Amino acid sequence: MEQPGSDTHLHNRSHAIFGDMSFFSKQMRIALRNCGTIDPDSIDDYLQARGYEALAKVLTEMTPPAVIDEIKKSGLRGRGGAGFPTGFKWELTAREQNEEKFIICNADEGDPGAFMDRSAIEGDPHTVIEGMLIAGYAVGAQQGIVYIRAEYPLAVQRLERAIVAARAEGFLGENILGSSFSFDIEIRLGAGAFVCGEETALMHSIEGFRGMPRPRPPFPSVQGLFGKPTVINNVETWANIPVIILDGAEWFGSIGTEKSKGTKVFALAGMINNTGLVEVPMGTTLRDMIYDIGGGIPNGKKFKAIQTGGPSGGCLSEQYLDTKIDYDSLAQAGSIMGSGGMIVIDEDSCMVNIAKFFLEFTQNESCGKCTPCREGTKRMLEILVRITEGKGEQGDIEKLERLGTTIKKASLCGLGQSAPNPVLSTIKNFRVEYEEHIHQKKCRSNFCDYLLTYTVTDKCVGCTLCRRVCPSAAVTGTPKLRHEIDQMKCIKCGLCFKSCKFSAITKTSH
């Protein structure tokens, strides 16, 4: 029987099929090794791809401490974004003396434009189950919970089917594979609050309370779900575990950079030719990501910035293109690794507006528990709105900076601590755009409506369409003659610009 790549290393599988595609040449698939190569609804397909062999290996020949040692040695760090060493996390829970412990899979993927977790679960649900099982064995837990967004119905369905199939085959339940280890997994649906991706808020939500974070310590590894020691990891982290067990910590540790091992999955989106789901070894540069894998910027436009880490991350300008993708390099450059959102921004986008967009998101999603986040982001957003409406004042940038740094320092959880990042990083890298908006009332990307002037050019044939669509009667003119826009009456809605069939209306910003 044909079994692509199943001979030596698990991770070779998808390359055996897609390896010669240019999109894949710089990629390396560990977490996504089965995505797109097996039928996710069939446990037979997963078994064929050496599924549950890692579980068998740990149950047969490894003691729990040996499993933890192996994960520690691999250098795997949490793929949810914060990058805490996974092995250490497990060890903290393993050390606790408690009859009841929990394993949680965080599949509450909330970043706008991110779909790594969804794709991973939809493509290969069993690997998450296997990863959780291995952790359960290593730390002495009997119950696993997958916390997943209700907005991912297909992922939930496939995971449910996978759990049922795994139970039927005896991979979940009592005395797994004839051993003394028992473990089961249940699914909890999240209602889509962004803050529930934060571990303590997520646990509150599972417990039936409102999804709000609490101060740490105590950390979940000591006092987590229902007050019990809990290991919580992200989907991608779980997907890496079986490969580390089978292919070895040493091999895993040979991939990546000094402090960031293995690969990272990214959802490449925005102004890029090859939008897609990408898994690259740590240490790949942003330039490789954008130009080699992503195929560059469409329509001959110029690259302006790359936003990593979703609403908690930052925007990096062209000078950072050679930054390596790993936890520390991205942090040093002023952004974060995050869970894997990567949005490419071209010259047509206004950086102030991008910052506003992300802050609007976090402001909406702020749970309201702590003042810095609840009030601070609100005030910051007000200033940003003012700036984009042409009402920016001297000192606004400094105010944003001061507020931003305070919010970062004083907020309770990761949401607030990172919410100002998009603003602070755009101020750092694109300060001149902020200054233009404030002092010259100019938006160089012609994006901020309030700073634009619409004018009719000689191309106008006098079709009267713009006059008819204008809601404020700012357009005047007689049929077949060039029309005019009264700037005093214009409300900058852009309807005339959009409706003109002759490209006779231009928008400019001073």
Place this chain on the structure above:
Amino acid sequence: MATPHEIVTQKRAAALQRLAARGYDAPSKVFIGMATCEIAAGSKEVMEVFQEALKGGLKNVYVSQKGCFGRCNLEPTVDVIKKGKKPVTYGKVTVDRAKEIIEKHIIGGKAIAEYIIK
């Protein structure tokens, strides 16, 4: 008593047998992307074309769904894996293209270069 390792090895052998019984050994295998994103791009309709073809008498072809393999802008995607040949992945597969793939590639044996993702 059998070790967990032995049990999984047995289970794997059984799984391979079940797959073989489902026609996994067929000379042509077709994998159709059926993740949320692929379905949104129209892969359900593409799947139907292949299912219809199987009902209509298409032989020696194993048709299966697959997860997202990452080419969002080229979805729906369809892999055609013929024994002894390099696997081929088609992008932006429509109902018409699917019919063409069955006709020319799966039956005719000639890949359609135009639709292949490079």
